[in-house]
Amino acid sequence: MKIALDAMGGDFAPKEIVLGAVVACREFGAEVILVGIENEIKKELNGQSLSGLKLEICHAAETIAMDEHPANAVKRKKDSSLMVANRLVKEGKANAVISLGNTGAAMAASLLTLGRIPGIKRPAIASLMPTKTGISIILDAGANADCEPDNLLEFALMGSAYAEQVLGLSNPKIGLLSIGEEETKGNKLTVEAHQLLKGSGKLNFIGNIEGRDIHRGVCDVIVCDGFVGNIVLKMSEGLASVMLSWVKEAITDNILSMTGGFLIKGSLKKILRRMDPAEYGGMPLLGLNGISMIGHGSSKAKAVKNAIKAATKAVNQDIVGKIGQAVAKIE
Helix, strand or coil, rough: CEEEEEEECCCCHHHHHHHHHHHHHHHHEEEEEECCHHHHHHHCCCCCCCCEEEEEEEEEEEEECCCCCHHHHHHHHHEHHHHHHHHHHHHCCCCEEEEEHHHHHHHHHHEEEEEEEECCCCCCEEEEEEEEEEEEEEEECCCCCCHHHHHHHHHHHHHHHHHCCCCCCCCCCCEEECCCCCCCCCCCCHHHHHHHHHCCCEEEEEEEECHHHHHHHCEEEECCCCHHHHHHHHHHHHHHHHHHHHHHHHCCCHHHHHHHHHHHHHHHHHHHHHHHHHHCCCCEEEECCEEEEEEECCCCCHHHHHHHHHHHHHHHHCCCHHHHHHHHHCC
């Protein structure tokens, strides 16, 4: 299995991207193709112990910047690291593609190159959310700002397949994010989507959930449109960051609190790991006819390594095939 990694995408590329690939190869034997400007990649590999590691370099002459218009950049820069990495998957030379760069461009490049699974109208970003009981998935987390009710049904099917096959959750519970638990609550989209989900017969649909339920872990898959999902994701990340700063301020306030902080240092580290986005790596673009993972532009080596691990697992579990089977059941 080979993972095509866009080495030029992200705020800390190529240094942190290359380092993350090296760590992944060392820790769990990943096979990675680093796609990008060859001289810059080799410069970052200098000084690394590469003996026995399955690392390749595929040269790509162009890069897509974080602030470039996604569609225009993808059409104009055919030899960008992002497009070349996606073509490697399309041509069967790699099994998955990962980019930590321009999210819009990553979505456009994968959709244009890999295409959709038959029966899927809208691919969706699935993001992992830490909860009281473990983790859950929220989708769509930003790929589709405007949706129709049948799109949300597709998201539920794809999320359920991913939760079961990749996260190992048996008969995952599906919740529809709305402003009330009653099936009549919400806007036109959620009310109509509720009826589709309720009548599908192929999902473990528990009904509507509210925003306060997300981190309580009442369901395994949270379904919403991309506009709402992206706001929820960014708000959760922002709140987590602020809460961590509050904790740090509290335990360094005086000698007594510093002593208490030292005594619970181990427990605090566990909490920090659960709240750290880098622990989950990348977010899969579900619904594509191939494995494509995207990640935060601020990702460093740890997040890159975990994105590679998540992509490897998705390939091993044949998540594309499983989603295709799930969608075929309702056609």
